[in-house]
Amino acid sequence: MTDRTILVVGTYDTKDDELTYIADVLCAQGGAVLSMDVSVLGDPSRPTDISKHDVAEAAGGSIAGAIAAGDENYAMQMMARGASALAARLHAEGRFDGVLVLGGTMGTDLALDVCAALPIGVPKYVVSTVAFSPLIPADRLPADIQMILWAGGLYGLNSVCKASLSQAAGAVLGAARAVERPAAKRPLVGMTSFGKSFLRYMVTLKPALEERGFEVAVFHATGMGGRAFESLAAQGAFACVFDFATQEVGNHINGSAISAGEDRLTAAGLHGTPQLVAPGCYDLVDLAGWQPLPPALEGLPSHAHNRLLTSVVLDAPRRRIVARALAGRLAQARGETAFLLPLGGCHALDAEGEELRDADGLSAFAAELRASCPPNVALHETPAHINDPAFCALALAIFDDWCARGVVRHD
Structure with a gap:
């Protein structure tokens, strides 16, 4: 079985341990990871493949500008635009085979935009504290998005949230290996x-x-x-x-x-x-x-x-x-x-x-x-x-x- 690369997206300043745990599970199962940091205020414990500065630049902005605005909603919408643009470009270049995004309400808002930027057949998994919630309107959901409830995951790693995170890692990697993408053989x-x-x-x-x-x-x-x-x-x-x-x-x-x-x-x-x-x-x-x-x-x-x-x-x-x-x-x-x-x-x-x-x-x-x-x-x-x-x-x-x-x- 050939390896598949999963784009792992999240705020590494606040979810570093959780995102690193996901990456470790993916690698242990024979997959590869392309990491993207969409945080604004803090920094990850070690560099990610795509930095928060890369994401902000893809949106036509900067981290310094986002901080200066003093509005977390403005900042995260900017990061969502940048992450979506980068995800679409990286997938077109063949850099990854599936995406997993982690978050609460902020991260889920961004995750929906990232997933919407990718074509059908690209496995899209969102691990969210508000999965299946009425907070998420129907018109934000891409055709083949998958959501997993992040139980016990508001702050820090524990045995409860690891159960959700490990399943999500296995699910997206398995989907990337098994998916039969639409082939335009007939209209x-x-x-x-x-x-x-x-x-x-x-x-x-x-x-x-x-x-x-x-x-x-x-x-x-x-x-x-x-x-x-x-x-x-x-x-x-x-x-x-x-x-x-x-x-x-x-x-x-x-x-x-x-x-x-x-x-x-x-x-x-x-x-x-x-x-x-x-x-x-x-x-x-x-x-x-x-x-x-x-x-x-x-x-x-x-x-x-x-x-x-x-x-x-x-x-x-x-x-x-x-x-x-x-x-x-x-x-x-x-x-x-x-x-x-x-x-x-x-x-x-x-x-x-x-x-x-x-x-x-x-x-x-x-x-x-x-x-x-x-x-x-x-x-x-x-x-x-x-x-x-x-x-x-x-x-x-x-x-x-x-x-x-x-x-x-x-x-």
């Missing part, structure tokens, strides 16, 4: 959906697109999945997107924590990627099933999906708001955009005769969408349900036309 189509019990179009569309020579990646649009989708779309990873589960937009504007961020439904359009969009589950707001309903949504019908997830069914006025939000985001698109509106229903429980069917609510949504649809978006209405073969046939017809006209690149 990639990004698709959003939920489980087959609610939305089933991917069962038809995925093999149909593969027969046309495309690879298909389906993202579970429950906050984190949509975030990964947006992250890759912003990088231009997709030849085309089938964004048919846009419920996360409604989640966000209704205050749900199950959010993919304010910029959901924008990255593909801003990048100029051709996009087919549909309102899968637009009428539902997903909430954590173990929390009480927010006061603003009390009194609305709800459906318990499982112990983790409850969906509230929006009334007609709120559906109109969702329609305007979808239209507003798509108005920013620079590439070809089609909106498919299935008038037969937008998820399994929205079909005729099903428990969450609200024909008047769907009519209100459709009317608002027609009124607010921007001129850069082609609106395609169909009497079909979103799970019907006719809906898939419409999507494929638009896609095939785009391929024939060169809107979707096949090279």
Whole structure:
């Protein structure tokens, strides 16, 4: 097994012992370490491969300037810019194979920027005292970031925190050795959906697109999945997107924590990627099933999906708001955009005769969408349900036309 080099990032003035321990574990397992110091006030016990002065210079500043500013937030944001720029450059030069960043709130803030600067397939591990915390917004998370809770790690080494640190070292080294990075053998189509019990179009569309020579990646649009989708779309990873589960937009504007961020439904359009969009589950707001309903949504019908997830069914006025939000985001698109509106229903429980069917609510949504649809978006209405073969046939017809006209690149 060939060695892999791990970029280890942290504030060596306050976390020297912990970072040195991580490096020792990596080396004992046959890995190599490239160390980066992002501290400001103090110095490490021994020089790092990339000094804090190198990091500050990469951000266009200096350590002396950061200290003189007298603002720790300003200083750490400067170091985050420098560390991110250096990480991207060093990886492009082939200097490391994975990254491990250690920190509390300051270090985690910086870690998210460093990880976001690296492409998918580069193992990204953050050991943090606030891992999985609501302090971390969805739109700061790269598509394949891994977080490990740093238990007992606020100050100094001990047997509890060593358990976390040693696992993190082994995890990032093992990932760097095992990872199969994306290979651009076929153009990639990004698709959003939920489980087959609610939305089933991917069962038809995925093999149909593969027969046309495309690879298909389906993202579970429950906050984190949509975030990964947006992250890759912003990088231009997709030849085309089938964004048919846009419920996360409604989640966000209704205050749900199950959010993919304010910029959901924008990255593909801003990048100029051709996009087919549909309102899968637009009428539902997903909430954590173990929390009480927010006061603003009390009194609305709800459906318990499982112990983790409850969906509230929006009334007609709120559906109109969702329609305007979808239209507003798509108005920013620079590439070809089609909106498919299935008038037969937008998820399994929205079909005729099903428990969450609200024909008047769907009519209100459709009317608002027609009124607010921007001129850069082609609106395609169909009497079909979103799970019907006719809906898939419409999507494929638009896609095939785009391929024939060169809107979707096949090279």
